[in-house]
Amino acid sequence: MNSLLLVARREILTHLRTRAFLIGLVVTMVIIGALAFAPKILGGPESFKLGTVNSQQLPLKAAAPDAEFEWSSFPDEAAAKTALLDGDVDAVLVNGTKVLTDGEIDSQLGVLMQSVNREARLGAAGVAIPPLAVESVGADTRYQAARTGIAVVLVVLLFMMVIGQSMMVAMGVVEEKGSRIVEILFASLRPWQLLGGKIVGLGVIGLINLVATLGAGLAAAFASGLATDFPPGMPGIVAWVLVWFVLGYAFYATLAAALASLVSRQEEVGNVLTPMTMLIMVTYIVGFYATSEPTGTLARIVSMIPPFSSMVMPVRLAASEVPMWEVALSAALMVAAVVGVLALGAKVYERAVLRTGARVKLGDVLRAAS
Amino acid sequence: MLEIKDLRKRFAEKVALDGVGFAVRPGEMFGFVGANGAGKTTTMRIIMGVLKSDGGSVTWQGREVGYGERKRFGYMPEERGLYQKMRVAEQIEYFGRLHGMDQGAAGRAAAALIERLGLQERRGDAVETLSLGNQQRVQLAVALVHDPEVLILDEPFSGLDPIAVDALAGALQERCRGGVPVIFSSHQLDLVERLCDAVGIVSAGRMVAAGTVTELRAAESRTLKVVVRDPAPGWAEGLPGELLLQGDRQVLLTTEGDDQEILHRAVKAGRVEHFGVEQPSLTEIFKEAVA
Numbered sequence: 001m002n003s004l005l006l007v008a009r010r011e012i013l014t015h016l017r018t019r020a021f022l023i024g025l026v027v028t029m030v031i032i033g034a035l036a037f038a039p040k041i042l043g044g045p046e047s048f049k050l051g052t053v054n055s056q057q058l059p060l061k062a063a064a065p066d067a068e069f070e071w072s073s074f075p076d077e078a079a080a081k082t083a084l085l086d087g088d089v090d091a092v093l094v095n096g097t098k099v100l101t102d103g104e105i106d107s108q109l110g111v112l113m114q115s116v117n118r119e120a121r122l123g124a125a126g127v128a129i130p131p132l133a134v135e136s137v138g139a140d141t142r143y144q145a146a147r148t149g150i151a152v153v154l155v156v157l158l159f160m161m162v163i164g165q166s167m168m169v170a171m172g173v174v175e176e177k178g179s180r181i182v183e184i185l186f187a188s189l190r191p192w193q194l195l196g197g198k199i200v201g202l203g204v205i206g207l208i209n210l211v212a213t214l215g216a217g218l219a220a221a222f223a224s225g226l227a228t229d230f231p232p233g234m235p236g237i238v239a240w241v242l243v244w245f246v247l248g249y250a251f252y253a254t255l256a257a258a259l260a261s262l263v264s265r266q267e268e269v270g271n272v273l274t275p276m277t278m279l280i281m282v283t284y285i286v287g288f289y290a291t292s293e294p295t296g297t298l299a300r301i302v303s304m305i306p307p308f309s310s311m312v313m314p315v316r317l318a319a320s321e322v323p324m325w326e327v328a329l330s331a332a333l334m335v336a337a338v339v340g341v342l343a344l345g346a347k348v349y350e351r352a353v354l355r356t357g358a359r360v361k362l363g364d365v366l367r368a369a370s
Numbered sequence: 371m372l373e374i375k376d377l378r379k380r381f382a383e384k385v386a387l388d389g390v391g392f393a394v395r396p397g398e399m400f401g402f403v404g405a406n407g408a409g410k411t412t413t414m415r416i417i418m419g420v421l422k423s424d425g426g427s428v429t430w431q432g433r434e435v436g437y438g439e440r441k442r443f444g445y446m447p448e449e450r451g452l453y454q455k456m457r458v459a460e461q462i463e464y465f466g467r468l469h470g471m472d473q474g475a476a477g478r479a480a481a482a483l484i485e486r487l488g489l490q491e492r493r494g495d496a497v498e499t500l501s502l503g504n505q506q507r508v509q510l511a512v513a514l515v516h517d518p519e520v521l522i523l524d525e526p527f528s529g530l531d532p533i534a535v536d537a538l539a540g541a542l543q544e545r546c547r548g549g550v551p552v553i554f555s556s557h558q559l560d561l562v563e564r565l566c567d568a569v570g571i572v573s574a575g576r577m578v579a580a581g582t583v584t585e586l587r588a589a590e591s592r593t594l595k596v597v598v599r600d601p602a603p604g605w606a607e608g609l610p611g612e613l614l615l616q617g618d619r620q621v622l623l624t625t626e627g628d629d630q631e632i633l634h635r636a637v638k639a640g641r642v643e644h645f646g647v648e649q650p651s652l653t654e655i656f657k658e659a660v661a
Binding site: 003006007010014175176179180181182183184185186187188189190354 | 415418419420421437440441443445446447449450451452453454455456464465467468469470512513516
């Protein structure tokens, strides 16, 4: 165990010291921080510029409190037309009876003006209409947009972190195999200690990355005011993301290490990892799909099946409410899968890592292992 | 005593080792020589557990060598392996810690070796920035840092300049004097002859000779060399061996015949400038043994 921790410590120190780690961390933090400000910059409240010619301003603000309205008045229709064609105003109310626009009127603005006008006229005629009361009988969807956004960000983050760290593990394995350091190392530690230490060490690096990125994202969300749209239970969602990262990473990193131990040169890593990258891509795509249909049957089923569950379940957790028993079952199945892949991966690694030279056939290793 | 007995190893169709065996006593420096592909590296890798043998045994102090024993061995493989981006001092210390030393002890051992091997100025540099000779010094330091009970070194001197050779050889002799058995393979036979107490010659997977250099010499046929200046013509007629003409000198080389009679005839024939038994060099012994 001690040797495993020594190996992990070396991995952590080595990577913390590289410039690539620092730059990567800062870049992801900046991107995620920028994302938290994006809705404010891109969206913002609706705003309309309106004009009047010989008319009263319509009480639009009372009917649409979220939107901004800016009024200006023109002496005659000709001046209003010029302003419209120049794009200075969106619509002009003339004599309280007609609306001039440049082309089609914005549909929201059109409906708003018509209904406010109607109401004003009816009110003037002494007819009062009580507004319709709206009541939802379905799930609380107030946070749906925010939840979906969070789920999308999380699945992208998980994918990046898991594939990035798994690649690091693969490169490290080949570095040690290709340079034959393993021959010296194995005089002082067991293969599983070297493999385990590498996976743990790079996992810690990944966690540092993930926590820093999530922290930056949350801080930016509070700073930008986006956090007010967050659903209740955010701390729980974040905690689950970390758990699922650990599980997904353990699975894919072990797979990456076992496959990488078959080759001796860095140039061959990409090739030999293809099955793993395919699997992780499929997981990512399914996870991404689940962000739009978090309560669909497909998402519910796939969120139970390892290793897909490692991304689909955190997406479901962020995008909707998930019964506790489903989360527990899914996590238990994933843990079982991790244990299985660890046992098999360690065996492949142990048998292949000393066989330098040409690429070792996976079949040969597995046959020898059985 | 480190005893290697009857090692056998086959790779697919090729027999790599066919009964290799020798013994190295504590404090003995054992030179392991043989042509390329003779089986030196395979033997050393089996001793270090990198390869599994098909038969035979490796014992240290009477016990079968396993993981626990190897943890106290020092090993320098033929294909050097270091973390290229790791700094010199940290790397040596890291391997010390993997062998079970605590941080303080590993740090002190690393510092001592860095000084002993003349790497003080490079201690904070990444290994990849070092010259081949310096990388080899680091490699040796990695093998020595945990004060091993046994040293197994595959071609430690290859590619080194004479100064680096002396630095490495000095470090090895120091360990050897401390009672550590040292096995190293080399193609530099003059170096082996100079450093080693005992030599093992392997050829095509078999031990063809093993023993001290003196023993090996004694087993060789001894060549008598006589140099006579301006001898009377035909003085060597009827004597065994071959006669070489070198200007006004004649050289007789022979492995048989009565040396006293030869001397007598030479003295009568002219001025005897040299008369003696030639010591075969290790190179000659080696060529003879693997022929």
